[in-house]
Amino acid sequence: MEHLTGAFSDVFSFASLFALLVGLIVGYIVGVLPGLNRVTALAICLPFTYHLSPLAAIALLIGISKGGAAGGAITSILLNAPGEPSSAATCLDGYPATRQGKAKKALGVALYAAFFGDLFATVILVLSAAPLAKVALKMGPIEICAVLLFSLTFIAALSGPSLIKGLIAGLLGLFCANVGLDAETAVPRLTFGFVDLQDGIPLLAVGVGVLALSEMMLQIEASLTAPAGTAEADAVRIQPQDGITWGEFKGYWRTLVRGSVIGTVIGILPGLGATIASFLSYSLAKKASKHPERYGQGELEGVAAAESADNAVTAGALIPLFTLGIPGSVAAAMLIGALMVHGVTPGPLMFAQNPRLIYGIYGTILLASFLMLPIGQAGLKVFSQLTRIPDAVLCPVVVYLCFIGAFMEGNGMFAVWLVILFGVLGYLMKKLDLSFVTFLIGFILGPMIELRLRQSLITLQGDWTRLFQHPIALAFLLLTLLSIWRLSRAGRNLAKV
Amino acid sequence: MKRKTDALTGGILALFALTMLAVVIPAQIPYASDPSSLPPAFMANLVMGIVLGLSLLLMVRALLFGKPEAGPVVTASGLRWLAFTVVSLAVSGLLIHALGFLWGGILVVGGFMLCMGLRRPAIVLPVAAGTAGLCYGVLKYILKAL
Numbered sequence: 001m002e003h004l005t006g007a008f009s010d011v012f013s014f015a016s017l018f019a020l021l022v023g024l025i026v027g028y029i030v031g032v033l034p035g036l037n038r039v040t041a042l043a044i045c046l047p048f049t050y051h052l053s054p055l056a057a058i059a060l061l062i063g064i065s066k067g068g069a070a071g072g073a074i075t076s077i078l079l080n081a082p083g084e085p086s087s088a089a090t091c092l093d094g095y096p097a098t099r100q101g102k103a104k105k106a107l108g109v110a111l112y113a114a115f116f117g118d119l120f121a122t123v124i125l126v127l128s129a130a131p132l133a134k135v136a137l138k139m140g141p142i143e144i145c146a147v148l149l150f151s152l153t154f155i156a157a158l159s160g161p162s163l164i165k166g167l168i169a170g171l172l173g174l175f176c177a178n179v180g181l182d183a184e185t186a187v188p189r190l191t192f193g194f195v196d197l198q199d200g201i202p203l204l205a206v207g208v209g210v211l212a213l214s215e216m217m218l219q220i221e222a223s224l225t226a227p228a229g230t231a232e233a234d235a236v237r238i239q240p241q242d243g244i245t246w247g248e249f250k251g252y253w254r255t256l257v258r259g260s261v262i263g264t265v266i267g268i269l270p271g272l273g274a275t276i277a278s279f280l281s282y283s284l285a286k287k288a289s290k291h292p293e294r295y296g297q298g299e300l301e302g303v304a305a306a307e308s309a310d311n312a313v314t315a316g317a318l319i320p321l322f323t324l325g326i327p328g329s330v331a332a333a334m335l336i337g338a339l340m341v342h343g344v345t346p347g348p349l350m351f352a353q354n355p356r357l358i359y360g361i362y363g364t365i366l367l368a369s370f371l372m373l374p375i376g377q378a379g380l381k382v383f384s385q386l387t388r389i390p391d392a393v394l395c396p397v398v399v400y401l402c403f404i405g406a407f408m409e410g411n412g413m414f415a416v417w418l419v420i421l422f423g424v425l426g427y428l429m430k431k432l433d434l435s436f437v438t439f440l441i442g443f444i445l446g447p448m449i450e451l452r453l454r455q456s457l458i459t460l461q462g463d464w465t466r467l468f469q470h471p472i473a474l475a476f477l478l479l480t481l482l483s484i485w486r487l488s489r490a491g492r493n494l495a496k497v
Numbered sequence: 498m499k500r501k502t503d504a505l506t507g508g509i510l511a512l513f514a515l516t517m518l519a520v521v522i523p524a525q526i527p528y529a530s531d532p533s534s535l536p537p538a539f540m541a542n543l544v545m546g547i548v549l550g551l552s553l554l555l556m557v558r559a560l561l562f563g564k565p566e567a568g569p570v571v572t573a574s575g576l577r578w579l580a581f582t583v584v585s586l587a588v589s590g591l592l593i594h595a596l597g598f599l600w601g602g603i604l605v606v607g608g609f610m611l612c613m614g615l616r617r618p619a620i621v622l623p624v625a626a627g628t629a630g631l632c633y634g635v636l637k638y639i640l641k642a643l
Contacts, residue, residue, distance in 0.1 A: 396609030
């Protein structure tokens with residue numbers, strides 16, 4: 001009980017509330033701007049969390065994640081340009097609705113569907129994480145090693161059309177995680193004589209470099225190579241018109257529940273992502289509809305389907321993070337960084353070691369869901385004007401923020417040079433279709449995988465038949481092989497199309 | 498799967514993995530003779546060994562099953578943009594290292610804006626100075642990180 005009351009006061013402290021509000025607004029802004037995405041914003045804001053309390057740090061990042069998911073719908077509906085990749089499905093009916101003069105209704109549906117999906121997944125998270133964590137605590141190193149390998153393989157397989165490239169990217173991330181002092185013997189590994197590398201490569205350098213800095217360089221290149229005369233879309237003014245009514249909205253309840261379930265489940269499975277969730281929800285809503293011919297013509301139920309699933313993924317991805325310490329998404333991976341900086345190791349032991357923080361995080365996530373509504377309503381006209389900011393202003397500012405963030409984390413220029421190195425690496429990876437998402441997740445899971453693999457090998461003592469005494473581990477290893485086989489075949493079939 | 502691009506990618510990665518296995522890992526990870534634990538280089542060698550295998554597989558599959566591509570894999574414009582990325586970021590790092598976050602930042606933001614074709618001083622100067630000034634102020638006086 002004292003943890004609950006303590007968490008309540010933490011959630012409503014000035015620092016946490018302020019961080020949450022800032023995060024939601026920043027998230028909305030980033031979600032609206034097609035040139036930026038919430039992953040970039042998370043990477044850039046991560047160093048600023050070092051000076052905050054653990055809960056305020058999480059509040060900031062949760063706010064960005066949720067605001068970004070909801071804000072991406074605005075440009076999808078007004079300009080047919082998704083602010084986030086996961087909002088692409090919203091364009092299908094959102095923009096036609098705008099062309100029919102129903103922009104305000106569409107934006108209202110998107111906002112309320114986002115709220116519904118987000119709240120639904122958050123409730124599932126709160127109810128299921130603790131029981132699942134208890135199950136996870138019963139798993140030994142061999143089982144956890146098998147789960148981690150399955151997760152990494154699954155993510156690699158779904159990260160792009162080539163399974164081999166996805167696996168290579170994940171392994172390169174694992175390799176980079178080897179840098180630093182060996183946990184058992186304290187021998188320096190791959191430090192090249194740099195004392196700054198003895199603690200390993202900072203997550204921030206990898207995250208900011210690969211996610212944000214490389215993306216900005218690609219945006220700059222795209223901007224400079226765009227054909228002459230490419231007009232920038234003007235922000236659409238939202239004309240006075242009727243918004244969505246409660247009677248109209250409640251008619252979508254089946255679609256909302258379906259979308260929220262899809263988003264939550266896909267959020268739990270690592271590597272799938274919100275884009276798949278929103279398109280899957282849209283497709284199923286269309287199939288289940290009595291008037292499927294209306295989809296694609298401004299049917300607001302399509303907007304509800306896409307947005308509820310998109311926003312449910314954010315909270316769903318936190319379930320494997322809290323129960324197993326496995327990030328279900330890149331956004332969840334950034335949260336790991338923030339938690340670890342504050343000395344909190346995500347995983348099933350969090351519930352025993354940091355119950356007050358866990359309750360505080362639940363409270364923050366729920367509060368963020370409710371605050372999304374007034375911020376979304378109030379900021380609609382303002383956010384839609386942000387699309388006028390040219391890339392030539394946005395990209396240089398973000399590049400500079402990357403350097404600032406790196407310097408703050410490492411307290412010196414060494415971290416800035418690391419960010420530049422990983423920025424170039426991220427640029428090359430994107431050009432060569434090597435998944436930077438898998439690379440980053442491989443980097444984050446690297447220490448955990450190495451520890452569990454070592455423990456597993458010691459436990460097995462060279463006798464592989466002992467693996468049969470661990471049926472859960474065996475099941476996950478078989479699932480790993482099965483997913484490699486099935487998904488490599490799916491990739492081959494896709495390549496033939 | 499693109500024949501030339503993926504074959505080249507596989508070849509470069511295989512070469513990288515071989516270099517790591519043969520030269521870098523033995524040089525950078527000393528052997529610790531503790532029979533009760535795995536060698537420190539175990540994970541690095543395992544990972545790079547698998548990368549080597551996968552890279553060779555990628556190369557072979559690209560050559561056998563890859564779709565032929567028209568034109569060269571490595572283009573002059575591709576190399577130009579890679580050079581632009583490396584040089585612009587390196588110069589940015591040097592400017593910040595030499596001049597600090599305030600003046601270096603103004604030059605970095607302003608420089609990128611000019612590179613992107615924005616030539617109006619009424620926009621470039623306030624945005625560059627404002628961004629660098631605001632960030633510098635927050636870092637130095639509020640967060641006390643400088």
